[in-house]
Amino acid sequence: MIYRKEKSNISLREINKKNILKIVMEMEPISRIDISRRLKISRPTTSAYIGELIKDGLIEEIGKGDSTPSGGKKAVLLQFNSRAGYILGVMIGVKTIRIALTDLGSNIIEIIKIPTEEWLGRDEVIDKLVKNLKKIIRKSKISKEEIIGIGIGASGLVDSKKGLVIFSPNLDGWNNIKLKEIVEEKIGLPTFIENECRVQAIAEKKYGLAKDIKNFVCVETGTGIGTGVFIDNKLVSGDKGMAGEVGHIITNLAGNRVCHCGNIGCLETLCSTSSLLEDIVNDIKKRGKSSKYSESGLKLEDLSSLYDQGDEIVTRNVEKNAEYLGIGISNTIKMFNPELIIIHGEIIKFGEKYLKKVKESVSKNTFPKVKDNYNIQFSKLGENVGLIGATSIVFDNIFDLDSSNIAGQYIIKKRIN
Numbered sequence: 001m002i003y004r005k006e007k008s009n010i011s012l013r014e015i016n017k018k019n020i021l022k023i024v025m026e027m028e029p030i031s032r033i034d035i036s037r038r039l040k041i042s043r044p045t046t047s048a049y050i051g052e053l054i055k056d057g058l059i060e061e062i063g064k065g066d067s068t069p070s071g072g073k074k075a076v077l078l079q080f081n082s083r084a085g086y087i088l089g090v091m092i093g094v095k096t097i098r099i100a101l102t103d104l105g106s107n108i109i110e111i112i113k114i115p116t117e118e119w120l121g122r123d124e125v126i127d128k129l130v131k132n133l134k135k136i137i138r139k140s141k142i143s144k145e146e147i148i149g150i151g152i153g154a155s156g157l158v159d160s161k162k163g164l165v166i167f168s169p170n171l172d173g174w175n176n177i178k179l180k181e182i183v184e185e186k187i188g189l190p191t192f193i194e195n196e197c198r199v200q201a202i203a204e205k206k207y208g209l210a211k212d213i214k215n216f217v218c219v220e221t222g223t224g225i226g227t228g229v230f231i232d233n234k235l236v237s238g239d240k241g242m243a244g245e246v247g248h249i250i251t252n253l254a255g256n257r258v259c260h261c262g263n264i265g266c267l268e269t270l271c272s273t274s275s276l277l278e279d280i281v282n283d284i285k286k287r288g289k290s291s292k293y294s295e296s297g298l299k300l301e302d303l304s305s306l307y308d309q310g311d312e313i314v315t316r317n318v319e320k321n322a323e324y325l326g327i328g329i330s331n332t333i334k335m336f337n338p339e340l341i342i343i344h345g346e347i348i349k350f351g352e353k354y355l356k357k358v359k360e361s362v363s364k365n366t367f368p369k370v371k372d373n374y375n376i377q378f379s380k381l382g383e384n385v386g387l388i389g390a391t392s393i394v395f396d397n398i399f400d401l402d403s404s405n406i407a408g409q410y411i412i413k414k415r416i417n
């Protein structure tokens, strides 16, 4: 097996190797001299550790940089070798399960998308997930020994420490599922699970808009609404992984739609994409059937073009949705005072015109002192943002590069052969 985390007393040598790897990943391409200066360790010692990391396959030389201003020798540059191992990432959504095989840098090599079909029941859905994990390994022709682990982003309340899906409001029967244990047993690889919105926030922190932002919130709007929150560079999970359930904040007590969580008036009954579709269908029914709408089949993509064209029914409902989402976001602003709010999910299809309406609502519902101290943007990481985050949790757990717990777990490289 390669790159497994093991319990042991960490040595100074291991700390230095982890720090070198971290610097190379953050600042690549970088020379040995630069690393030695930054870490304040001698050049020969730095070179020796780098030699070990090159032998481990984690760092590679990529040719020479510019010569020094005084005409000195050109330094050999180093970069992280993301193909030193592989990761499986999974996103269990209400409609779709996505499975990807990526390298250590979360670059997707193979991807499978299958319908969740949650009505089959949770055991069937988990069986399907396991079968497809095996399928993607076979298809990729990459040896299982080269895969360091599986990261899963799941919809609903997730206790990542226990590897438990506690409750998923939009997946029937998903209560207290030991998903980590089940997948580890069936596939035989270390498995880590996290809430789907939190893995998106992890992806934004590592590769997206929040790379240099300490305090930010990701809001996912699809079938449900959820958030992933970073405060002072740390992911907020709460005591049992239940923090950030903004979709279930009671927003309208006079509401008449019962939420999947059992309450009335939850934010997601007012502005999820499924409630938006339902509202539009109801409005059309009230007005009598129109061929324009029946032709469109009322898919979200079609609605976004009707919104662009200024269709009256669609515009009214989409803008009401934007107003409620703005209220939800203004509540998160008041709670967490984030510098940046990143919107994810199907709702992005409605484009900048929709975003402008959300911003107007946030501004209207946020008090003056807070106004203008935040930035709201659509995610730029695309539809696989969750998979990027899910694979990141595996890398971060196994390599543990940010750990200051020197007496705790750390990474030892082990390679067969």
Ligand SMILES: [Zn+2]
Residues within 6 Å of the ligand: 247, 248, 259, 260, 261, 262, 263, 266
């Ligand atoms: Zn609810």
